[in-house]
Amino acid sequence: MPTSSDPGRGSEVVLARRVGWLFALCCCALALLPGTAVARTLEVRAVLSKDGSRVYFDPVGIHIQPGDTVRWVQVNGYHSVAAYDPANGNHELRIPAGAKPWDSGILLGEYPAAGSTFEHTFTVPGVYDYFCQPHEAAGMVGRIVVGEPGDGPGTRPFDYAPDKHWKPVPQAARAVFPAVSRIVKDGIVRAAPASAAK
Numbered sequence: 001m002p003t004s005s006d007p008g009r010g011s012e013v014v015l016a017r018r019v020g021w022l023f024a025l026c027c028c029a030l031a032l033l034p035g036t037a038v039a040r041t042l043e044v045r046a047v048l049s050k051d052g053s054r055v056y057f058d059p060v061g062i063h064i065q066p067g068d069t070v071r072w073v074q075v076n077g078y079h080s081v082a083a084y085d086p087a088n089g090n091h092e093l094r095i096p097a098g099a100k101p102w103d104s105g106i107l108l109g110e111y112p113a114a115g116s117t118f119e120h121t122f123t124v125p126g127v128y129d130y131f132c133q134p135h136e137a138a139g140m141v142g143r144i145v146v147g148e149p150g151d152g153p154g155t156r157p158f159d160y161a162p163d164k165h166w167k168p169v170p171q172a173a174r175a176v177f178p179a180v181s182r183i184v185k186d187g188i189v190r191a192a193p194a195s196a197a198k
């Protein structure tokens with residue numbers, strides 16, 4: 001016959017509580033120490049509007065810290081996420097020197113289907129501009145600031161190195177990147193509301 005009065009249970013519970021308190025204390029200590037913030041994962045949605053007239057990343061600008069990860073989520077439509085880098089179809093270099101370019105390829109599926117997300121972890125501080133391969137000309141681009149923006153390629157004006165003969169950033173896309181100063185100030189810059197879109 002089963003019984004609930006197990007003499008060993010009491011001490012187990014006390015031990016579990018002690019371990020729990022110790023864990024909580026460690027977490028508090030870590031959170032209080034400067035420079036040891038726990039790395040975060042932030043989500044950016046890749047969206048095709050319901051009426052099919054707009055394609056955009058939302059938020060279009062985010063400020064993160066080195067070690068943080070961005071997870072792009074394919075909400076609807078077909079999109080990709082690629083860094084502005086000559087390695088990606090000879091696009092203009094607009095990520096920090098020493099940072100690795102990325103290219104998700106077309107994401108296949110709508111969240112939460114497999115293949116509908118892509119993650120990239122950012123370690124080098126600076127400004128990163130990126131685009132969606134199928135919709136770059138329509139202005140589907142975004143900007144990420146990691147830590148201090150510095151004065152790397154992503155902070156320079158478009159066409160800053162004409163002698164390199166990189167593919168120019170499309171006109172429709174240029175107006176979409178939020179200013180670096182605004183991203184740093186606000187932390188997150190949401191995509192413009194549909195009413196503001198052309």
Ligand SMILES: [Cu+2]
Nearest residue numbers: 079132135140
């Ligand atoms: Cu797209």
